[in-house]
Amino acid sequence: MPRTASLTQTADRVKATTAGDSDVLLDIADLKTYxxxxxxxxxxxxxxxxxxxKGETLAIVGESGCGKSVTAMSxxxxxxxxxxxxxxxRILLEGTNLLELSNREIRRVRGKEISMIFQEPMxxxxxxxxxxxxxxxxxxxxxxxxKSAAWDEAQRLLSLVGIPSxxxxxxxxxxxxxxxxxxxxxxxxxxxxxxxxxxxxxxxTALDVTIxxxxxxxxxxxxxxxxxxxxxxxxxxxxxxxxxxRVVVMYAGKVVEQGEVGAIFENALHPYTQGLLQSMPRLDDxxxxxxxxxxxxxxxxxxxxxxxxxxxxxxPKAMDICRQQMPELTTHGETQDVRCWLYTPEVSNxx
Amino acid sequence: xxxxxxxTMMHFSGSNPVDIMVSQGSSADWPQQRxxxxxxxxxxxxxxxxxxxxxxxxxxxxxxxxxxxxxxDVAPILETKVPISVQLxxxxxxxxxxxxxxxxxxxxxxHNRWPDTVILGTTMTLQAIPEFVLGPVLTVIFVLWLxxxxxxxxxxxxxxxxxxxxxAVLTIANVPIIIRQTRASMLExxxxxxxxxxxxxxxxxxxILMKHMLRPALIPVSTxxxxxxxxxxxxxxxxxxxxxxxxxxxxxxxxTLSLDYPLVMGVVIIITVLVMMGNLIxxxxxxxxxxxxxxx
Ligand SMILES: Nc1ncnc2c1ncn2[C@@H]1O[C@H](COP(=O)(O)OP(=O)(O)OP(=O)(O)O)[C@@H](O)[C@H]1O
Ligand code: SF4
Ligand SMILES: [Mg+2]
Numbered sequence: 001m002p003r004t005a006s007l008t009q010t011a012d013r014v015k016a017t018t019a020g021d022s023d024v025l026l027d028i029a030d031l032k033t034y035x036x037x038x039x040x041x042x043x044x045x046x047x048x049x050x051x052x053x054k055g056e057t058l059a060i061v062g063e064s065g066c067g068k069s070v071t072a073m074s075x076x077x078x079x080x081x082x083x084x085x086x087x088x089x090r091i092l093l094e095g096t097n098l099l100e101l102s103n104r105e106i107r108r109v110r111g112k113e114i115s116m117i118f119q120e121p122m123x124x125x126x127x128x129x130x131x132x133x134x135x136x137x138x139x140x141x142x143x144x145x146x147k148s149a150a151w152d153e154a155q156r157l158l159s160l161v162g163i164p165s166x167x168x169x170x171x172x173x174x175x176x177x178x179x180x181x182x183x184x185x186x187x188x189x190x191x192x193x194x195x196x197x198x199x200x201x202x203x204x205t206a207l208d209v210t211i212x213x214x215x216x217x218x219x220x221x222x223x224x225x226x227x228x229x230x231x232x233x234x235x236x237x238x239x240x241x242x243x244x245x246r247v248v249v250m251y252a253g254k255v256v257e258q259g260e261v262g263a264i265f266e267n268a269l270h271p272y273t274q275g276l277l278q279s280m281p282r283l284d285d286x287x288x289x290x291x292x293x294x295x296x297x298x299x300x301x302x303x304x305x306x307x308x309x310x311x312x313x314x315x316p317k318a319m320d321i322c323r324q325q326m327p328e329l330t331t332h333g334e335t336q337d338v339r340c341w342l343y344t345p346e347v348s349n350x351x
Numbered sequence: 352x353x354x355x356x357x358x359t360m361m362h363f364s365g366s367n368p369v370d371i372m373v374s375q376g377s378s379a380d381w382p383q384q385r386x387x388x389x390x391x392x393x394x395x396x397x398x399x400x401x402x403x404x405x406x407x408x409x410x411x412x413x414x415x416x417x418x419x420x421x422x423x424d425v426a427p428i429l430e431t432k433v434p435i436s437v438q439l440x441x442x443x444x445x446x447x448x449x450x451x452x453x454x455x456x457x458x459x460x461x462h463n464r465w466p467d468t469v470i471l472g473t474t475m476t477l478q479a480i481p482e483f484v485l486g487p488v489l490t491v492i493f494v495l496w497l498x499x500x501x502x503x504x505x506x507x508x509x510x511x512x513x514x515x516x517x518x519a520v521l522t523i524a525n526v527p528i529i530i531r532q533t534r535a536s537m538l539e540x541x542x543x544x545x546x547x548x549x550x551x552x553x554x555x556x557x558x559i560l561m562k563h564m565l566r567p568a569l570i571p572v573s574t575x576x577x578x579x580x581x582x583x584x585x586x587x588x589x590x591x592x593x594x595x596x597x598x599x600x601x602x603x604x605x606x607t608l609s610l611d612y613p614l615v616m617g618v619v620i621i622i623t624v625l626v627m628m629g630n631l632i633x634x635x636x637x638x639x640x641x642x643x644x645x646x647x
Contacts, residue, residue, distance in 0.1 A: 078550045080542070082463075110553035123544040128566045128642055138552045173642040189552070 024092075025196055025229050026052040026075070031089035033067075033074045035302070042302035044070040046253035047089070049329065052197060057223065057230040059244035059261075061237065061276065063299050067253040068233045072199045075231075076110050093196075112142040115190035119202040121182035125174035131158075131185050132170030138192045157188035161218060180211035184218065191222060198223070201233045216243055237280040241265060246335075249273045252300055252310040255329060259336030269338040271315045309341065317342060406616070415620075416613035420605065425617040428602070433621060436591075436598035438509045440584030443521035448576055451526045452569075455533025460560055462538060471534070474527035486520045486593035504595045517594045521587055525579055532575045536568040570641050577633030584629065585622050 033045040045067045052058045060068045073079050074086050075098065091098040093113060098106060118124050125134055135154035136147065143150070151170070158166035161184040174182055183203060190198055200219060204212035220243055223230050232244060240247050240261060248258040249270065257270040268274045275295035297314035300306060306313055312322040321341050329339045390396050397405070409416055415425035458470040480488075493500045493516065500512060507513050540546060541564065549563040591600035599618065606614035638645040 076551060078547055107553045107555065110551055112553060116551045118544060118548070120544050124548045126545040126549070126563050126567065128570075128640075129563075130642075137554070141553045175643050186548070189548075 023053050024051050025054045025094060026231075027090075027092040028071075028075070029090050029092075031071065031074060031091065032087045033070050033079065034085060034087050035083045036085065037083055037303075040303045043253050043305070044084075044302050045074060048250070048253070048255055050248045050255055050258055052229050052231055053246075054196075054229055055223075055227060056245040057220075057232055057243055059232045059234055059240040059247045060250055061234060061240060061247060062250035063276075063295075064235075065299050065302065066250045067302070068250055069201050071250070072116065072201050072231065072233055075199065076114060076116060077106050078110075078116075108142070111138055111190075111195070112193040113195055114197045114199060115193075115195040116199040116201065117183065117186045117190050117203050119205050121179050121186055121206060124186055125182060127174055129173075130170065131172055131174060131177065135170075135185065135189045135192060138189045142193045154188070154192065157191055158185065161185070161188045161191070161222070162214075163188075179207050180215060183207060183211075183215050187215075187218060187222065191226060194226060195228060197229045197231060199231045199233070202235065203232075204239070205235065212239075219243070237276065249276070252305055253302060254310065254339065255337070256311065256340070257336070257338045259333075263333070263336050267336075269332060269336065269343055270311075270340050271317050271342075272311050275314075309339075406613075410620075415617040418606075418611055418614040418617075420609045420611040420614065425613050428614065429617050429621055432597060432599050432602045433625075435506050435596065436587075436600065437584050437625070439514070439517065439521070439587065439590075439596070439598060440580065442509055442514075443518055443525065443583045443587075444576065444580040446518060446522040447525045447529050447579060450522065451529025452533050452572065454526070455530045455572075456537060456560070456565060458530065458534040459537035459541070459564075462541075467534075470530065474530050477523055478527045480524075482520055482524045482587070482589040483593055485524060486516070486590060489516055489519060506596050506598070513594075517587075517590050517596060520590050520593075521583060525583070528579060529572065529576060533568060533572050536571045537564050540564040540568050566640075570637075573633070573636060573640055577629060577636075580632075581626050581629035584625055 028051070029049050031045055031048045032043070035042040035044055048067070048071055050058070050060075060071065062068055070079070070084070073084075075091055077086070077098070079085070086099060089099070093109065098109060101109065125131065129137075132151060132154055135157060136150035139145070139150040139153055140147065145153075155166045155170050158169055163169050163181060163184055169177065169181070169185070174185075177185065187203075198219070203219065204215050207215060216239055219230060219232075222228070230243075232239070234240060244261050246259065247261050247264050249256050249264075249272065251272050257264065257268065257273045264273060265277065268277055272295070279294050295314060300310060300313070306323075308324045309315070309318070309322040309327055312318040315322065319341060325341075327339050327341045327344055329337050330344060331337050332343060387396075395402070406416065415429065417423065418425050418428060421428060454470055458467045461467040490502070494502055500515060505513060537560075546559060546563055549559045554563070585599060587598075588600035588604060590596070591598045592604065595601075599622070602614070603618050603622075605611070606618055
């Protein structure tokens with residue numbers, strides 16, 4: 001493996017050269033989102049860097065509580081303002097820093113440039129308004145068209161996302177739809193203004209297994225159809241293998257590894273990524289699911305993280321330096337970045 | 352059922368209206384003979400079961416019996432009192448909703464900022480003042496000091512000057528309930544998934560508040576308003592007493608204190624009917640507000 005010049009290059013420097021690239025849609029650098037609660041400050045997102053390229057599906061994976069949803073909500077700035085604040089970093093959408101926009105300007109980004117769907121299709125639609133009302137509303141916020149035109153467009157979108165009788169569903173209330181149908185309606189709503197990026201926060205977790213695959217297929221197909229990028233948050237590495245082009249692995253509010261899906265699945269560098277992959281059920285072996293090795297220990301609380309590398313209490317390869325100092329994100333090979341002392345020159349030279 | 356319970360309780364209270372009337376006068380005025388004659392006339396000498404059967408039978412023929420205290424038929428008495436209480440109660444409920452819901456929305460919109468604090472503080476203060484204190488206080492202010500209202504006594508219809516102060520008292524005393532309910536359910540909606548969706552669409556905060564939060568928040572508010580309506584219609588005892596309004600509240604008090612049980616029975620039955628009608632109105636209005644009930 002070529003560990004030469006690129007080895008010493010930090011991820012930040014890579015960013016500086018690619019930020020101007022027309023290929024980059026969303027460029028997040030050093031994003032910090034903290035929650036100020038009675039129990040102290042929760043550093044839910046603690047210096048996150050990654051980019052979403054045009055037309056790609058980027059997956060964010062990581063255990064519960066590592067800050068995936070907070071990262072996504074920071075992009076659209078829909079955090080609970082009473083406790084959650086973005087305290088640092090930048091989020092560039094085609095060169096515009098979303099964090100510097102006024103309230104009015106960020107509202108024009110929401111739903112128009114960037115849409116989002118959530119894990120909970122059962123509760124994500126307002127129970128007292130019809131599906132048609134809620135989708136055409138999303139169209140009318142951003143487009144100066146007649147209500148009837150918005151209604152027709154909404155109905156077209158419903159049939160596009162595979163709802164069997166869109167005319168009737170338009171007049172239905174959310175409780176009259178199944179979970180899968182509601183998620184399809186949410187996707188229709190998300191597509192309504194032709195966004196550049198669709199953020200899907202665990203879009204299939206709450207659905208039946210049989211429906212999960214259909215919804216993922218739908219997301220893949222509308223992505224191509226609308227020429228969008230997709231930021232896919234998921235627990236399911238199977239879904240990552242199937243749908244994503246690149247993957248970002250998060251741990252305790254930081255990116256610990258990122259790269260192309262093939263590279264990560266074949267040659268995961270970070271001990272945490274390796275642990276995640278080992279706990280993933282594989283089709284090609286007969287191991288019963290219950291016997292899969294879990295990563296021992298628990299994710300540290302966001303307001304009480306250890307010194308040094310946040311993963312060291314659970315890491316089978318932890319060294320002295322790991323307990324003292326946080327490693328930087330460094331680049332390996334063409335596209336893979338990893339945050340681990342094992343791959344940092346001074347340390348790996350000693351080995 | 353309600354009738355049976357009331358009747359039984361009245362009967363076994365160990366006293367009867369005639370005895371009470373007797374004990375209120377001086378004993379010399381009441382020869383034993385006359386007492387017995389009165390009791391016989393109203394049927395108190397008969398055994399309990401027979402009395403009950405008689406009463407039920409009369410009731411089924413539309414007869415409430417005769418009030419002992421007023422020495423008049425119960426039905427016409429009720430006929431004059433019920434419309435007053437119904438008007439007063441419905442008008443007060445209307446005012447409470449008209450003021451309470453917007454103030455609750457305002458408080459929720461300004462959550463933890465000064466308008467919220469002011470509204471919440473005021474409602475808590477008002478809730479601490481009993482109606483029988485508030486009534487005289489308002490009377491002193493508006494009639495004696497400001498001299499913009501006449502002394503409010505009695506009842507000349509809903510749209511008269513007399514009804515202003517009683518309505519004001521009922522509204523002020525009950526509006527905090529609706530304000531707090533509206534505020535609480537709005538705030539509860541604020542953290543819901545569909546509000547997050549609404550924000551993600553790019554809707555303005557104003558639209559989110561007035562459409563996506565208010566409509567679902569009205570569901571619990573309407574339940575509370577329904578209960579409030581029923582209790583206000585059934586006689587605001589203190590307010591009717593303070594302003595001497597001849598409504599159901601005053602009647603209930605008079606009838607109970609004198610153990611005038613044909614009258615008490617009449618009042619209880621009318622109140623039961625009013626409660627049932629109130630519940631019916633609330634039940635019928637639910638599907639208008641909550642589509643989940645409309646088409647299941
Ligand atoms: N409203 C909030 N108030 C306080 N802390 C919060 C809030 N929302 C999130 N956090 C903190 O942020 C951390 C990360 O939460 P986040 O929802 O991003 O996790 P996640 O990676 O999406 O997990 P999951 O897979 O369970 O969805 C949590 O552990 C929690 O400490
Ligand atoms: S830095 Fe050390 S503790 Fe952290 S993952 Fe690498 S080897 Fe493990
Ligand atoms: Mg999440």
